[in-house]
Amino acid sequence: DTGVSQNPRHKITKRGQNVTFRCDPISEHNRLYWYRQTLGQGPEFLTYFQNEAQLEKSRLLSDRFSAERPKGSFSTLEIQRTEQGDSAMYLCASSSGPQLGKNIQYFGAGTRLSVL
Amino acid sequence: GENVEQHPSTLSVQEGDSAVIKCTYSDSASNYFPWYKQELGKGPQLIIDIRSNVGEKKDQRIAVTLNKTAKHFSLHITETQPEDSAVYFCAATATTGTASKLTFGTGTRLQVTL
Numbered sequence: 001d002t003g004v005s006q007n008p009r010h011k012i013t014k015r016g017q018n019v020t021f022r023c024d025p026i027s028e029h030n031r032l033y034w035y036r037q038t039l040g041q042g043p044e045f046l047t048y049f050q051n052e053a054q055l056e057k058s059r060l061l062s063d064r065f066s067a068e069r070p071k072g073s074f075s076t077l078e079i080q081r082t083e084q085g086d087s088a089m090y091l092c093a094s095s096s097g098p099q100l101g102k103n104i105q106y107f108g109a110g111t112r113l114s115v116l
Numbered sequence: 117g118e119n120v121e122q123h124p125s126t127l128s129v130q131e132g133d134s135a136v137i138k139c140t141y142s143d144s145a146s147n148y149f150p151w152y153k154q155e156l157g158k159g160p161q162l163i164i165d166i167r168s169n170v171g172e173k174k175d176q177r178i179a180v181t182l183n184k185t186a187k188h189f190s191l192h193i194t195e196t197q198p199e200d201s202a203v204y205f206c207a208a209t210a211t212t213g214t215a216s217k218l219t220f221g222t223g224t225r226l227q228v229t230l
Contacts, residue, residue: 040222107161
């Protein structure tokens with residue numbers, strides 16, 4: 001069990017560019033979550049996957065955001081036409097299920113995005 | 117949806133003293149309440165959690181209490197040490213729903229001074 005891995009750790013981009021982040025969950029965890037955290041705030045839910053199916057998206061996830069988990073293992077989060085307001089820490093978490101006892105979410109170290 | 121409020125936003129204690137962080141939640145369907153510790157440059161790390169069928173849980177120097185009627189839950193850290201300095205987040209979720217997404221408080225920055 002190597003924990004949740006996120007890459008890259010830091011990303012600096014210019015406004016209008018596209019960026020993609022990757023998350024590798026704990027192996028055999030079938031649930032994967034994406035959260036966004038801005039300075040001085042708690043993480044906010046963006047979306048989650050049960051295996052390869054994306055089952056819920058927050059209204060925070062505008063049309064410029066897309067997430068995939070093609071084989072039910074790693075996931076990618078892409079932001080198109082980045083805006084300065086997208087600057088934040090993007091956190092990934094995984095769990096083995098929704099039921100009590102399996103629902104503990106383990107977080108990665110995050111990808112910090114800075115949009116110039 | 118769920119709303120979680122957390123107080124205080126900053127807390128400074130002397131080493132060896134106790135620290136208490138309080139949270140309230142709004143959704144009576146919430147039944148799982150984890151606490152996370154986040155150090156600079158790192159992701160949140162689970163330190164303790166409590167389910168709605170339990171009123172108190174303790175793990176060494178850390179304890180959590182839950183009052184379902186008042187929709188309050190609190191984190192208690194005793195005999196604080198400098199390595200306890202970090203930002204602490206409470207969270208709530210209803211595991212009976214499909215998402216079990218966590219709703220976080222705004223965090224408490226704890227500083228333990230020598």
